[in-house]
Amino acid sequence: MLLSEVRPRQPAVDQWVAVRRRITAVDQAFGDPWDEDNPLGFTEILAADERESCLAAALEKYDEHLLNAEFVPAALGGRLVGMDTAGAVLRPVFRRDARLGAIGGISSLLVASVVWAAGSEAQRRRTADALLGGGRLAIACHQLEHANIFFQEEFRAKPAGGGYVLSGRKPAINNLDRAELILAYASGPDGHSLFLLDRDRLPGPWMKRLGGAPAGWGGMGLGGLELLECPVPASSLVGGWGQGVAAGASAYPLMNATIAAMLIGLGDTALRATLRFAAGRARPGRSTPAQVRTAVNGAFTDLLIADCLTLTATRSLHLVPEQCDVLTAAAKYLVPKVLSESMHHLSTILGDGFHTTAGPAALVRKHLRDVDTVSFGHVGSAVCQTAIVPFLPMLARDRDNRTAQPDPALFRPGTAVPALDPDRLAQFGGGDRLWGYLSRAVDSGELGPAGTSDDLADEFAVRATAFAAELADVLETATDLGFDTGDPVDDPRAIPLSERYALLLAAASCLGVWREAAAAPADDPGAGFLADPAWLLLALDRLLRRLGRPVPPVPAAAVDRVHDELRRRADGARAFDLYAAELTG
Amino acid sequence: MSGTERAERKRGLPPVRMVGAPWGVWDVVSKDIRTTGVALAATTLGRWAEDRPVEPRVRTLLGRDLPRYTAMEDGVVRERFAASRVLLRCVVAAAIGVPPGGVDIGYHLSGRPYARGYDQVDISLSHTGDIILVGVTSRGRIGVDVEPAGRAAEVAELDRHICTPPELAAVNEGPAEERPARLLRIWMLKEAYSKALGQGLRFSFTEFGFAPAPPRGSRGAVRGDTVAAGPGAAVLCGRDGAPVDASAWRFHSLDLEGGMLAAVALQYLPTGSSEDIRGGTVVNRATARAIWGTRAG
Structure with missing residues (x-):
């Protein structure tokens, strides 16, 4: 559009202010993270991280405020007005701890996205009820050539007695024991199918719980599952028989854009922690050293770049849904990379602090690691490149x-x-x-x-x-x-x-x-x-x-x-x- | 056994493969990265001069680095640039099993090179005088440094700028004749680690240090000891000389042929790494078909 064609638009004061207020409200729910006496603050989060676990009290706070209602459509009783808002409102969670965001939010978002995009009315209802009741959701992914633990091995399905039976092993399912519903990919003679399973109804002689989490995934509630001829009802099938890959792919844009939008909270903390660290070392009356200015300006600009891309991607889900696949994949591909690059640059300011296990500098290191973990690194990139x-x-x-x-x-x-x-x-x-x-x-x-x-x-x-x-x-x-x-x-x-x-x-x-x-x-x-x-x-x-x-x-x-x-x-x-x-x- | 466990078990370094780019031992490089997650390859300007392809081929192999090459004046700097970028592309290509023309060397804003789009591997490049060293890994981050052993005296003069106080004390207490060599090793390890982090010389070398890795089976580095004058493994320490928790990292000092030394910093990330790192399988065909159907192609 030519600039001359741009007409002044009506101010959007109310909505803008409403989004801001919601972000602030979520942030306030967890209290000042820099306050050393805050049981949900960075001191406790880092201590939990040292134990490779997620801060239980923070997870309780997440549930208490029913933050997963942010991505449950209003028609199903949730607070979803737009995925752009949902992504931004969950940033205060990621600003504190990506593990909290992954266990509390992302794991459930992955499943909910598929159900919103491809589920039946009853499945949408069931999923919304689980989330609004404070429950979590888990996903058992299919197998990929470029795989991390989540994409190794897969279940198999075949029709039987009006329903289906599932067999096979999945070594890694996030939130396995905490989940109310599990969305499972299973391969079959006609391709992959998707099943929404009630966790409570799974146990039986056909089910075996597999061992604990491998190094690096601690605190994520990871578990493995082996099934042998496990019967599941016909009503659990999501999308058509053999249509699982297409059904899952139609949800990728929702996951990609929204996760990319949430990750910006990690970059916010890295920049804020670096500024606090630099301020602690600054000499009174001296201006900011050039090296520090370059790094923090770069990090700030990168956060704006990342947010412009995630804003456009999350809004494209609603405004141009039939054309949003590539844009949302581009956002999910690029945002973790841009954040990681500028966070590495920030590390130059931290010096020795980069190797400490406490204090603001340790946060940058934790967030740098987590941006890679929660975005799935190369495996996540490959999904977007596809x-x-x-x-x-x-x-x-x-x-x-x-x-x-x-x-x-x-x-x-x-x-x-x-x-x-x-x-x-x-x-x-x-x-x-x-x-x-x-x-x-x-x-x-x-x-x-x-x-x-x-x-x-x-x-x-x-x-x-x-x-x-x-x-x-x-x-x-x-x-x-x-x-x-x-x-x-x-x-x-x-x-x-x-x-x-x-x-x-x-x-x-x-x-x-x-x-x-x-x-x-x-x-x-x-x-x-x-x-x-x-x-x-x-x-x-x-x-x-x-x-x-x-x-x-x-x-x-x-x-x-x-x-x-x-x-x-x-x-x-x-x-x-x-x-x-x-x-x- | 999962890929992660395999990576945990096998943290040995493959040898540095001497190659004459671009006709090197690419099947060996490919096997190195498949079995150890790491490949190291080096060339010298002498070998490059002997094996240098015809000019149009060199230009093709430079890809998007061609404008920089064209803008340079004839001479050793230009030849080194050509040789290093061609080597880098060929090593990445061998590692992920695509033709060199499919590899695009991008640069982060810090100047650190990377294989654009192919983030299943991380790369590092170092050159000095006549030699060029390239490292590639599928496990995490990598940083490499190469220097002639003869640089020791020159580097040793910078002692206070490259050592933490405990490192300097340890070096000074050691045998006087080993002092320059130890300082050079310290310098190179720091170069390699900084390059792995993507910071080059902006990362202050007096803020972190190295100590010799404890012998197999023992726990914790010996405080107050300094890295050896010869090749070996090292551990990362803080400014105060105490080892820091950097369990994902491995640091190695190496000897190359012709009086050249190398240092390698390697990060082993347990998460996100894929056993399959081939370029040709990045795009999942079933998903691509589901999304694009017959429209693609």
């Missing part, structure tokens, strides 16, 4: 797909979205139109503020040229995929290309968020800092450098503006994401 790679040659072939413009509502945090629509989610497509959005902005000189009057106009122009070259090169390679291999999916160049594509979607998301903030009325809480092109410039700069297209450094004045906002948020205990909600500390 969604992105086949789309690239399709995009290259389809000119209309590359020029179409997205719904700008994708880029507006805190504004209402339509309810999830399972039928539309099951249609699969990658035409989110972000490619066309970025490419039109680049071609029409609208990557940043319009006109030459803005002091940063030249900086955006230089970056527009670099993005144009990158778009052309990605398109050329995508067109060429399969030249040597026949099937484009077999072309090894498709894998690195999928990352470059994800980085371009991130750039488009940042551009969109800035544009919508800049076009908002001045009294809109979404305006303010997000309307300042300085952060967009820093974000685009970091994305270009990650794309291997470095340009001259960002002017100090723009960096200062972003740093000032970082200081304001640090001093005022506000979150480092798009919502900037008030936190307890």
